[in-house]
Amino acid sequence: MTSEPNESTGVSFKSAASVTLKRVVRFMSFRVLMLLVTIVIGVYTTILIANMGGYVDTIMRNNIRETTIMKVAAMTANKPIAPEARQKMVGDLIRLEEKRLGLDTPFVVRSFRYLFNALKLDLGRAQYMVSDSGSRTVRLILLERLPATLLLMGSSQLILFFSSVFLALMLSRSYGSFWDKLVITLSPTSAAPPWFYGIFFILIFAAIFKILPFGGMVSAPPPETTIGYSLDVLKHLILPASSLIISSFFLSIYTWRTFFLIYSSEDYVDMAKAKGLAPRDIERRYILRPTLPTIITNFSLLVIGLWTGATITETVFLWPGLGRTIYRAIGYYDTAVIVGSTIIFAYLLAFTVFLLDFIYALVDPRVKVGGGNN
Amino acid sequence: MNILKNTFREISRYPSAIFGSIVVMLLVILAIYAMIKIPYNEAIRLWRGGEDVWYQNPKNAPPIWYNWFSEKKLPESFVIKAGVGEEFSKVITTKADGSSNIDFEYEFPFDYDVFPPELFLYFSSKYDQKQPFVSVTMVTPDGTELRIGDFGVSTKYTYRFSQDERFAKRINRIMKREMIHPVDGIFAVPASDPATPLKGTYKLIINGVTFEKDSDIDAEFVFHGNVAGWFGTDHTRRDLTVAMLWGAPIALAFGLLAALGTSLLSMIIAAIGAWFGGWLDELIQRITEINLVLPFLAILIMVGTFYSRSIWIILGVTILLSIFTGSIKTDRAIFLQVKESTYIEAARAYGATDMRIIFKYLIPRIVPLLIPALVSAVPGYVFLEASLAVLGLGDPVLPTWGKIINDAETYGALYKGYYYWILEPAVLLMFTGLGFAMLGFALDRIFNPKLRGM
Numbered sequence: 001m002t003s004e005p006n007e008s009t010g011v012s013f014k015s016a017a018s019v020t021l022k023r024v025v026r027f028m029s030f031r032v033l034m035l036l037v038t039i040v041i042g043v044y045t046t047i048l049i050a051n052m053g054g055y056v057d058t059i060m061r062n063n064i065r066e067t068t069i070m071k072v073a074a075m076t077a078n079k080p081i082a083p084e085a086r087q088k089m090v091g092d093l094i095r096l097e098e099k100r101l102g103l104d105t106p107f108v109v110r111s112f113r114y115l116f117n118a119l120k121l122d123l124g125r126a127q128y129m130v131s132d133s134g135s136r137t138v139r140l141i142l143l144e145r146l147p148a149t150l151l152l153m154g155s156s157q158l159i160l161f162f163s164s165v166f167l168a169l170m171l172s173r174s175y176g177s178f179w180d181k182l183v184i185t186l187s188p189t190s191a192a193p194p195w196f197y198g199i200f201f202i203l204i205f206a207a208i209f210k211i212l213p214f215g216g217m218v219s220a221p222p223p224e225t226t227i228g229y230s231l232d233v234l235k236h237l238i239l240p241a242s243s244l245i246i247s248s249f250f251l252s253i254y255t256w257r258t259f260f261l262i263y264s265s266e267d268y269v270d271m272a273k274a275k276g277l278a279p280r281d282i283e284r285r286y287i288l289r290p291t292l293p294t295i296i297t298n299f300s301l302l303v304i305g306l307w308t309g310a311t312i313t314e315t316v317f318l319w320p321g322l323g324r325t326i327y328r329a330i331g332y333y334d335t336a337v338i339v340g341s342t343i344i345f346a347y348l349l350a351f352t353v354f355l356l357d358f359i360y361a362l363v364d365p366r367v368k369v370g371g372g373n374n
Numbered sequence: 375m376n377i378l379k380n381t382f383r384e385i386s387r388y389p390s391a392i393f394g395s396i397v398v399m400l401l402v403i404l405a406i407y408a409m410i411k412i413p414y415n416e417a418i419r420l421w422r423g424g425e426d427v428w429y430q431n432p433k434n435a436p437p438i439w440y441n442w443f444s445e446k447k448l449p450e451s452f453v454i455k456a457g458v459g460e461e462f463s464k465v466i467t468t469k470a471d472g473s474s475n476i477d478f479e480y481e482f483p484f485d486y487d488v489f490p491p492e493l494f495l496y497f498s499s500k501y502d503q504k505q506p507f508v509s510v511t512m513v514t515p516d517g518t519e520l521r522i523g524d525f526g527v528s529t530k531y532t533y534r535f536s537q538d539e540r541f542a543k544r545i546n547r548i549m550k551r552e553m554i555h556p557v558d559g560i561f562a563v564p565a566s567d568p569a570t571p572l573k574g575t576y577k578l579i580i581n582g583v584t585f586e587k588d589s590d591i592d593a594e595f596v597f598h599g600n601v602a603g604w605f606g607t608d609h610t611r612r613d614l615t616v617a618m619l620w621g622a623p624i625a626l627a628f629g630l631l632a633a634l635g636t637s638l639l640s641m642i643i644a645a646i647g648a649w650f651g652g653w654l655d656e657l658i659q660r661i662t663e664i665n666l667v668l669p670f671l672a673i674l675i676m677v678g679t680f681y682s683r684s685i686w687i688i689l690g691v692t693i694l695l696s697i698f699t700g701s702i703k704t705d706r707a708i709f710l711q712v713k714e715s716t717y718i719e720a721a722r723a724y725g726a727t728d729m730r731i732i733f734k735y736l737i738p739r740i741v742p743l744l745i746p747a748l749v750s751a752v753p754g755y756v757f758l759e760a761s762l763a764v765l766g767l768g769d770p771v772l773p774t775w776g777k778i779i780n781d782a783e784t785y786g787a788l789y790k791g792y793y794y795w796i797l798e799p800a801v802l803l804m805f806t807g808l809g810f811a812m813l814g815f816a817l818d819r820i821f822n823p824k825l826r827g828m
Contacts, residue, residue: 038660042667049673052680059680185390188811191753192804193761199779199788199800207788214788311671312761316783327765330675338672346667 031357035350039343040119046342047114050335054107060333061103068093101127114339121347123340128332129325138340142322148217149309149321152237156244157302160252165295168256169283172264175257183253190251195312198243202316205239212239215318240317244310259294263287292363297356304348308341384820391816397809405626408619420616421773428611432491432598436794437606437614449486449599456480456580456593464593476506476582476591484515485573486599489558493535494596495580497527501589508582508591512560515574520548520560527582527591535560606794608778609785617773618798624774625756625806628689632755635693637748640702645736647702648709649728658702665698674758678767685769688762692755701747705740712739742821750814753807760803775799 051057072090098104105113117124123138131141171180205212213219217236223229263269269286288295309323322341329337385391412420420427430453441447456478457464468474499506509524510533523538525531535541536556545559546552554562554569561576562569582591605614647658677691712718713736721731762768763776764783782788782795 034660034663038663038667042664045664046668046673049668049676052676056680188390188394188808188815191757191807191811193757195761195764196757196800196803199783199796202788203793203796207791207793308669311675312764315765326669326672327675330672330679333680338669338676342667342669342672345669349667 031354035354039346039350040115042346043118043339043343044111044115047111047118047335047339050330050338051107051111056333056335057103057107060101061098064094064097064101064103068097114335118339118343121343123343124336126329126336127334129329129334129337138336141325141337142340142344145309145320145322145325148319149314149323150306151233152240152244152314152319152321153306153309155237156241157306159241160245160248161299161302164249164252165256168253168260169288171253171257172260172287173279173283175261180257183250183257186250187254188251190248192247193312194240194244194247194310195316197247198240198313198316201239201243212236215240215316217320240313240319244313259291260287263291290364293360296359296363300352300356304345304352307345307348381820385816388816388819390812391820394809394811394813394816397805398813401622401626401806401809404619405623408622412616412619417616417620417773418771421612421620422771425611428607428613429494429496430596431602431607431611431613432600433607433611434609434790434792434795435598435600435602435607436792437604437798438601439604440601440606440794446487447485448488448601449484449490449597451599451602452482452597454480454595454597456595462593462595472587473583473585474589476584478578478580478582478593480578480595481575482578482597483575484561484571486571488600489555489561489569489571490597490599491557492598493557493560494598495533495535496594496596497531497533497591499527499529499531499584499589499591501529501584501586504585504589506582506584506589506591508580508593511579511581513577513579514560515572515576516564518564520545522560605798608781608795614778614795614798617775617778618802620773621775621778621799621802622806624685624769624772625759625803628685628759629752629756629806629810632689632692632696632758633748633751635689636696637701637744637751639693640697640699641705641737641740641744642732643697644702644705645709645732645740648706648713649732649736655706658698658706662698662702665695668695670695671761674762675765675767678762678765683767683770685759685772685774688759688767688769692758708740708743709736712736746814746817746821748814749810749817752810752814756803756806756810775803779803 068090072086072093076086076089095104102110123142125136126138126141129141130136131144133140133144135141167183171177171183174180202214206214213236215236218229218232219236223232264282264287266286269282272282272286307322309321309326311323311327313319314321314324315327326338326341329341385395408417430451432451435451436448438450441450454462456462461482462478462480465477465479466474467477495510497508505526505528507524507526510522512520512522514520521544522535523533523541525533538556542556545556546554548564549559549562549569550565551567551569558569561571563572578595580593582593584591603613603615605618607613643658647655673695674688674691678688681687718731718735721735726735759768759774760776760779763774764780766780766784768774768777768780776799778799779796782792782799787793787795
């Protein structure tokens with residue numbers, strides 16, 4: 001903007017606005033393009049990996065061959081049938097099944113078809129997996145599991161996030177105190193993943209004291225009333241949610257606390273203290289304000305992270321969430337489900353990253369959209 | 375040297391660092407001990423040998439130190455071969471006609487509150503035509519001689535005390551009971567109901583007769599107790615000692631190699647990108663962003679399911695996927711700063727090559743920052759290996775801690791109360807994780823001046 005000729009204020013203002021607009025538009029389109037390229041390459045890589053570069057086709061072909069031969073043998077066991085006819089029957093059935101699964105087109109062609117369908121968010125149909133309602137639509141299979149994952153991940157991650165930011169702010173005020181030292185001492189406990197704490201929790205609360213269930217989401221048979229049902233789900237939620245929380249609790253507090261401390265040792269905070277501003281005002285205006293972009297980034301990444309679920313924790317607790325569905329899909333070689341979950345995550349991530357650029361500009365006056373270092 | 379000394383002095387000021395280093399040191403010692411005590415091939419044989427190797431152990435037996443905490447003392451397993459030591463004596467008296475009497479005697483104390491599940495005698499014999507014959511007797515502490523069984527012994531013969539119908543009938547008559555377990559009958563106070571164990575010294579007597587010259591009998595007494603070994607056994611009678619010991623070198627190797635490979639490679643790539651700039655730097659940035667989209671755990675699971683569960687393949691994929699992550703961005707930011715320093719300019723002025731500047735001037739500057747990051751990254755990878763094993767994707771050959779947890783989970787250790795089975799590997803994993811995490815944490819505060827006062 002400084003390079004603009006400064007003939008008269010009106011012209012300069014107008015041209016400044018149009019330059020800003022131009023810059024924003026140029027930046028936006030570049031950004032969208034880059035994100036799209038990232039998504040395309042990322043999803044295509046996932047497709048390639050999920051098929052092991054076509055190797056999964058071989059596995060599936062062998063599978064089809066074996067099951068078809070068995071099926072035909074069982075069908076014709078007690079019937080007089082010529083071997084040639086039986087051979088023909090096997091061949092026909094194999095061809096039919098391969099056609100159903102799309103194995104009759106070469107993998108390269110198919111991989112691009114998968115890619116375009118995925119980009120259009122047309123998730124297609126699963127090859128083997130079936131949703132609880134009996135549908136093969138990938139969208140339904142994933143949507144059916146979403147509430148369970150949102151409940152588990154949502155409750156635990158939100159509690160974790162807000163409690164650790166809040167506690168960290170309190171600790172940064174009284175650093176060096178007993179609680180502060182305790183958190184520092186305990187933060188290495190976050191080296192262990194949630195399922196690890198889960199096993200201990202199951203051992204203590206389910207196996208020894210028998211007060212909470214081993215796993216699952218509701219008792220069998222489920223309670224009849226809505227209130228009873230929710231209470232039952234809540235009871236099943238306690239152990240997995242607390243193991244998700246406890247496994248990153250102390251490290252999270254420690255990281256935020258250190259982060260806040262770095263900002264509260266800035267000169268302008270000392271200046272504000274010297275001016276005699278109230279601690280609450282200092283915290284709000286001079287510490288939280290400049291750290292807001294980081295807080296927002298972390299929070300938004302947390303929110304989209306909910307989509308992936310917690311595969312291993314869900315497996316240990318037999319929680320019927322998305323993470324476990326993906327794990328099962330891999331076991332079935334069901335590429336459609338794996339790619340479907342990846343593409344949604346990719347879109348969510350790209351959208352969030354795109355949005356964050358604008359949010360930064362909104363909350364932090366130092367940041368200009370498309371300004372930066374170029 | 376001085377820097378090293380200073381670092382050590384700094385470390386000794388942090389109690390958590392001392393604890394961490396001790397744990398790491400102990401782990402290294404444990405790993406070396408495991409590799410010397412049970413060489414690799416022996417470990418694999420013991421772990422995957424099948425029933426021939428595991429028959430000596432009872433099923434799902436807790437470790438022997440279980441007795442220290444429980445009021446009821448459970449019988450300990452043991453195995454003894456005749457004629458090897460003094461205790462299980464073997465006396466051969468040969469007669470003129472070539473036949474001979476072979477007498478075995480073994481005395482053992484029994485001071486437990488519970489009956490053992492099973493006793494075995496494993497015989498092996500040498501003969502041409504006529505099988506040798508043995509009769510087995512047990513002398514109980516009150517002096518009663520219990521005739522257990524009389525039978526011919528083929529070249530390989532296993533006698534199970536609980537499976538002998540005739541003995542079962544006899545012991546029921548003696549105990550004046552019906553359907554008592556034969557092994558319980560041997561160790562019970564006569565005519566007690568419910569049966570209570572009779573404590574004291576028991577004597578196993580085997581009288582063998584051979585009918586040919588050079589014919590011989592050998593016996594092995596296998597006593598399946600309710601507790602076995604220092605680490606207990608699993609559902610296939612395997613001694614968990616092998617897995618607990620060998621888990622250490624595998625976990626350390628996986629964790630250290632992954633951490634080292636990831637941080638070194640991402641550092642070098644970041645340095646190259648930052649130094650050359652332009653399209654190379656841009657490419658590295660883009661790859662990092664693409665990598666963010668890829669589902670890390672799902673890819674590892676796919677590799678494990680479709681391709682290979684070998685721990686080394688998984689290690690390679692883990693490193694590949696972890697190079698282009700946040701660490702490359704952090705490293706790059708530091709390199710971009712260092713790049714502007716005057717000494718780099720000086721190096722450029724005297725005509726140093728690009729590679730020389732990257733490896734001699736740029737990278738050494740970041741090493742102090744790298745060390746804590748590297749140590750802190752180790753537990754993550756150790757637990758990653760365990761996580762994959764818990765999903766059932768552990769290495770098919772090697773015994774690892776994660777695989778034990780998976781076995782225990784699969785065979786219902788938590789439901790059936792075999793807590794030792796899950797606790798032993800979990801505690802070892804926890805110590806490994808905590809040790810490295812605490813050390814890394816302290817190192818971070820030492821090497822990172824920004825955190826020093828905090």
